Amino acid sequence: MKFSILTLFPEFFNCLIDYSIVGRAIKESIIELETVNIREFSENKHGQVDDYPYGGGPGMVMQVGPIYRSIESVRNDNSKVIYLSPKGKVLNQKKLIELSRENHLILLNGHYEGIDNRVVENYIDEEISIGDYVLTGAEIPSMVLIDGITRLIPGVLSSEESYSIESHYSGLLEYPQYTRPQRFNGLEVPEILLSGNHEKIRQYRIFQSIKLTLENRPDLIDKSKLTDIEKEYLKYLESERG
Template identity: 75%
Template sequence: MKFSILTLFPEFFDSLNDYSIIGRAIKEEKIKIESVNIRDFSENKHGQVDDYSYGGGPGMVMQPGPIYRAIKSVKQENSKVIYLSPQGKVLTQEKLNELSRLEHIVLLNGHYEGIDNRIVENYVDEELSLGDFVLTGGEIASMTLIDGVTRLLPGVLSSKESYESESHYNGLLEYPQYTRPQNFNDFEVPEVLLSGNHKKIQQYRVYQSIKVTLEKRPDLINRSKLSDLELKYLKDILAEGR
């Protein structure tokens, strides 16, 4: 998997080389990250990449020329160009799963008041957003996407770090986790987790996953995607709350 990041701040991504799982994936050549400075593609001697908006309005808009040339410099036949934008669809675990099957992702990061819309209309494959809010630029969103995709790639996570039971992976939130000490400020770890009975532990975790999702994110519950056991636990939990 290769990520090509088009940005005015390439140094922003230097820390990824040493950051946790991403840094390891880079060292093991599971992923490759290249940061491309859009300013390098300016034809202005001062490196200008923005200008005033036609029709007036506050702030500056990134010009189409430098962005187009930056995209052209990295785009291949198998590339997908993604513009990180507050107008995009909200990034989800399902979308991360989809993106993890690609070979090359080009991440376009806007700044100022955004980019010339002719780029969005003609040279961008998809717009994605972290949520219904606005950031200074797309860089933080790009980092989030890279992290979310990288950990899904084969061989990046060890079995101990498996993502398959994590929140959102299967449409539900993850069950509660505990570690030593067994007693903390008189709060005990649930007994079933100390029993050594793996079947009961698994059932407990499925139950807790349903319960936590119902309490915190009931909007995620999709009955058509639940297993028979999950449906049973959902009905039990709902009955308990009456």
């Protein structure tokens, strides 16, 4: 998997080289990261890539020319161009899994008041948002995308189980986790986790996932994926909430 990051701040991504799982994936050549400075494709001797918006309004807009040329400098037949934008569809685990199967992702990072919409209409394959809020630029959203995708690529984590139990992967939030010591400030680890009964522990964790999801993200629950006993437990929890 190759990530080509089109940005005004290429140095922003240097930290990824030594960052946890992503850094290891880079060192082991499982993923490749390249940054492209959009300013290098400006036709202005000062490297200017923005201008005032037609029709008036506050701020500046990134020009179509430098962005188009930066895209074309790295695009090939296997490329998918993604524009990180608050106007895009909100990122979720399903989308990360889908993108992890791509060979080459070009991540366009906008700034100022956005980019010339001719780029969006003609040179972008997909527009993605990481949430319903606005950030200064798209560098942090790009990092989110890179991190979320990289951990799904075969060979990056030790086994499929490492991510298959995590929040959102199965449609439920991950169950609570505990480690030593067993007792801290009078707070105990749930006794069932110490029982050694793996089947009971598995069922307990599923119930905890259902409970946590219902409390925090009920929109994620897909009843068609639950067993009969899990549906009964969900029904009980819903009745308890009134």
